Amino acid sequence: MARGERSEEVWAWYEAVYEAIQEIPHGRVTSYGHIARLVGKPERPRQVGVCLKNLPSPSTDPSKTSPRWNSGNVPWQRVISASGRISPRGPSGASRHAAALRAENVEVNQGAMGELTVDLGRFGWFPDVLPSEAGLVESSDEENEEEAAYHT
Template sequence: MNLTDEAKSFYYSVYSVVSQIPYGSATSYGHIAYLVGKPKNSRQVGSAMKNYFMILPALLASGNAEDNDAGFQNIMDIPWWRVVGSSGKISPRSDSNGEILQQQRLVEEGTLQQGTIVDLDEFGWFPDEVDID
């Protein structure tokens, strides 16, 4: 996968922010977009999360994230399941296994009580800013 410098910067920023979402919390695609300075790009954040199994290895292989302080060096370090839609709903996927896995992980962390909607008033993580290295 060939990534432009702009794409690398965006993806690195998104994954850096997502890696900071605390255990037992969740946030929205839109808030991630806001935190990375691209408030109108929530769909691109969604795409970054949907495709991170392909994007992250390419990003790490490019050398841009080798010395990162975000703490992720492999795919499993990114808590992707903590990112949901603005209503708190788990986003549908073409592969229902991803939805089921996200639901299971949110239940394990106590942020999902029933169904597919996280109560963002109770479990939401919405800082005004974060460090993006």
């Protein structure tokens, strides 16, 4: 995805989503909706899926630079549905997704109807804020407390 192909607002959305997904720890999963909430747009879980659907592969041509965000540096496999189900994405998409999770030691189960699922109680990652923003939230709370104490 080249910067000129989309509006600045859309570019910023993709950047925020990809950056948030990079913070999901190895061996853990979260939902499309949780990523949307973490980046401040809880009403946009489907758009998180669109971002992942449009995530390009890294370049295999040594003479070409890979896109900044690609499936080699954004752990797309760590995002699944809120029910713990791996979404089918065309032929063999769910099995490829499951294989990538299993490579991280995430247990993937197969249901009676062939659906692939992950136990969110065991492998889920649902922080209130992104780890990269945790210090910002704490320091801003401290500043507000200091301000409040000063003004009382």
